[in-house]
Amino acid sequence: xxxxxxxxxxxxxxxxEINNHRCFYTGNPLEYSDMELDxxxxxxxxxxxxxxxxxxxxxGLEEDFEIDSLYNLVPTTKFNNRRKSxxxxxxxxxxxxxSLVREKVPQVIKRIEQLKNRRNCDEHLAMLKTLVDEQExxxxxxxxxxxxxxxxxxxxxxxxxxxxxxxxxxxxxxRKYTKRIGLEAIMPKYNDLETTCVLFFRSVKVSKSIxxxxxxxxLSKLFIGLFTDPKYGCREFIEAQETNQHNQExxxxxxxxxxxxxxxxxxxxxxxxxxxxxxxxxAIKYIECIEDIENLLKTNEFxxxxxxxxxxxxxxxxxxxxQLVEFAFKHDIDKGRSQWHIFDKNANYIKxxxxxxxxxxxxxxxxFFHAEYNEDIVLYPDMxxxxxxxxxxxxxxxxxxxxxxxxERENWNAEIAYNWFVNEFKPKALGNERFxxxxxxxxxxxxxxNRFKTKFNLKNEKIxxxxxxxxxxSQLQMxxxxxxxxxxxxxxxxxxxxxxxxxxCLKNSMNADLFYICSKMHLHQCKTVAELSESILELAANIExxxxxxxxxDFLLRGLLASLESEKIxxxxxxxxxxxxxxxxxxxxxxxxxxxxxxxxxxx
Numbered sequence: 358x359x360x361x362x363x364x365x366x367x368x369x370x371x372x373x374e375i376n377n378h379r380c381f382y383t384g385n386p387l388e389y390s391d392m393e394l395d396x397x398x399x400x401x402x403x404x405x406x407x408x409x410x411x412x413x414x415x416x417g418l419e420e421d422f423e424i425d426s427l428y429n430l431v432p433t434t435k436f437n438n439r440r441k442s443x444x445x446x447x448x449x450x451x452x453x454x455x456s457l458v459r460e461k462v463p464q465v466i467k468r469i470e471q472l473k474n475r476r477n478c479d480e481h482l483a484m485l486k487t488l489v490d491e492q493e494x495x496x497x498x499x500x501x502x503x504x505x506x507x508x509x510x511x512x513x514x515x516x517x518x519x520x521x522x523x524x525x526x527x528x529x530x531x532r533k534y535t536k537r538i539g540l541e542a543i544m545p546k547y548n549d550l551e552t553t554c555v556l557f558f559r560s561v562k563v564s565k566s567i568x569x570x571x572x573x574x575x576l577s578k579l580f581i582g583l584f585t586d587p588k589y590g591c592r593e594f595i596e597a598q599e600t601n602q603h604n605q606e607x608x609x610x611x612x613x614x615x616x617x618x619x620x621x622x623x624x625x626x627x628x629x630x631x632x633x634x635x636x637x638x639x640a641i642k643y644i645e646c647i648e649d650i651e652n653l654l655k656t657n658e659f660x661x662x663x664x665x666x667x668x669x670x671x672x673x674x675x676x677x678x679x680q681l682v683e684f685a686f687k688h689d690i691d692k693g694r695s696q697w698h699i700f701d702k703n704a705n706y707i708k709x710x711x712x713x714x715x716x717x718x719x720x721x722x723x724x725f726f727h728a729e730y731n732e733d734i735v736l737y738p739d740m741x742x743x744x745x746x747x748x749x750x751x752x753x754x755x756x757x758x759x760x761x762x763x764x765e766r767e768n769w770n771a772e773i774a775y776n777w778f779v780n781e782f783k784p785k786a787l788g789n790e791r792f793x794x795x796x797x798x799x800x801x802x803x804x805x806x807n808r809f810k811t812k813f814n815l816k817n818e819k820i821x822x823x824x825x826x827x828x829x830x831s832q833l834q835m836x837x838x839x840x841x842x843x844x845x846x847x848x849x850x851x852x853x854x855x856x857x858x859x860x861x862c863l864k865n866s867m868n869a870d871l872f873y874i875c876s877k878m879h880l881h882q883c884k885t886v887a888e889l890s891e892s893i894l895e896l897a898a899n900i901e902x903x904x905x906x907x908x909x910x911d912f913l914l915r916g917l918l919a920s921l922e923s924e925k926i927x928x929x930x931x932x933x934x935x936x937x938x939x940x941x942x943x944x945x946x947x948x949x950x951x952x953x954x955x956x957x958x959x960x961x
Contacts, residue, residue, distance in 0.1 A: 854939025866923035
């Protein structure tokens with residue numbers, strides 16, 4: 358039987374704790390500072406081997422019974438211990454006490470080991486803290502903390518790096534994991550255009566944190582400033598902690614926070630770069646997915662409605678809409694056999710439907726058309742309170758039927774639906790002479806005055822004539838004008854392209870608005886076109902990579918547009934082609950941002 362040191366603090370505290378901080382004999386509360394360990398079989402028997410042997414036999418104890426073992430020690434007060442001294446308990450009392458102590462010995466042994474381990478842990482923690490405190494660089498200190506966390510938690514502190522698309526339950530899930538950042542997103546589908554994503558972190562300060570982001574937050578916050586180095590401040594979700602940094606072109610990423618939705622996180626510099634890498638990869642897949650959907654449904658020229666799976670086609674008056682609904686109601690499929698009896702009657706919307714042989718259509722539903730109020734008109738009723746927006750809804754299950762069912766005879770895409778509604782249905786139901794068709798494709802995006810024009814996609818526009826080029830530059834200028842606070846990292850070659858394009862226009866014009874162009878280019882007033890052209894070329898020669906906001910790009914494009922509108926300008930096809938190529942960066946950013954603006958909707 359193992360002998361213990363009765364003065365060992367681990368032994369003393371373990372016996373005291375396992376006995377619930379109470380005196381063994383009286384059961385009264387016992388302060389640790391007032392505790393002494395008492396021997397049930399008195400310690401005097403150490404020097405009385407024969408009497409001890411006889412006592413061991415009488416109590417039925419092991420032959421190697423040790424007086425200074427855990428089997429013979431109990432907590433009591435100093436007073437009780439002095440009073441008992443070396444007095445022997447009655448045999449029955451001895452047997453009872455020894456039995457109670459024997460039951461608790463395993464617990465006491467376990468607690469002794471725990472206390473020893475805790476002391477070792479405290480010593481190691483103190484050593485680690487000293488090591489961390491010795492790191493003068495903040496980033497090195499946080500990096501060390503990450504390593505310690507991974508070791509202590511007995512797990513790999515990094516994710517397994519991967520990038521993949523999974524197909525699960527008719528959904529596409531994009532997964533991108535770097536060492537410290539994880540991103541999983543549900544990609545948009547033809548019948549559900551919303552995307553959501555989840556961000557996972559392995560940084561020490563946000564270890565195992567999870568952010569769930571909605572469609573609108575992703576497109577209007579997370580995707581701003583894509584493909585730029587985060588230190589240039591173009592990423593909207595990265596905010597400087599110190600207010601004076603807002604005036605600096607280069608951010609100190611060690612003093613920034615990640616602000617997404619209602620969440621604010623502090624990440625290491627390297628983790629911020631990994632987060633941006635994951636977001637950029639997600640954005641690429643998102644754009645590819647949206648472009649596939651738009652190519653499939655031919656919706657790239659139509660604005661999106663807040664009603665899910667609906668696209669805006671045209672504006673009409675309330676009176677016109679009621680007449681269209683009444684026409685469809687009268688030409689219900691069951692009320693006649695003419696070529697116009699192709700509707701499933703409904704008092705609120707229009708369903709194009711055939712259920713018998715028809716020379717133009719196969720059996721089944723072809724398109725649904727709804728009407729909704731223009732939100733601007735609801736907010737500003739004095740404008741034209743009678744106008745409605747006709748929306749088209751795609752309702753077919755392509756997962757079961759396949760994409761081949763999209764055609765003029767079966768299920769219509771947006772282009773087919775638009776052309777049928779505008780060129781066939783509306784003139785037939787309302788009469789050709791009485792009503793003028795008012796188109797409202799994406800080229801006529803609805804605003805407060807219903808006059809603002811835009812396009813979703815410019816990169817595929819064929820620039821052949823001078824008029825094509827002016828229209829494109831005008832569209833670009835308007836886009837950056839309505840995004841004045843977005844920041845962009847523009848490279849030297851792209852800035853040079855703008856300046857050189859202005860110089861080309863000035864070289865081939867007889868006269869130009871010198872005052873206007875100089876003001877937009879931030880130049881001293883020039884007196885002649887030649888002088889202005891020389892100043893522009895000087896700017897181009899000295900320009901460097903720069904961070905610029907939407908206001909700045911707006912001004913540059915205004916200068917280019919003014920030079921294009923100079924009197925008696927004569928540009929060759931090669932000049933037009935050169936200018937188009939010079940603005941390619943601004944076209945790519947435009948197309949990307951317009952897609953995000955289009956789909957950044959909180960659907961009803």
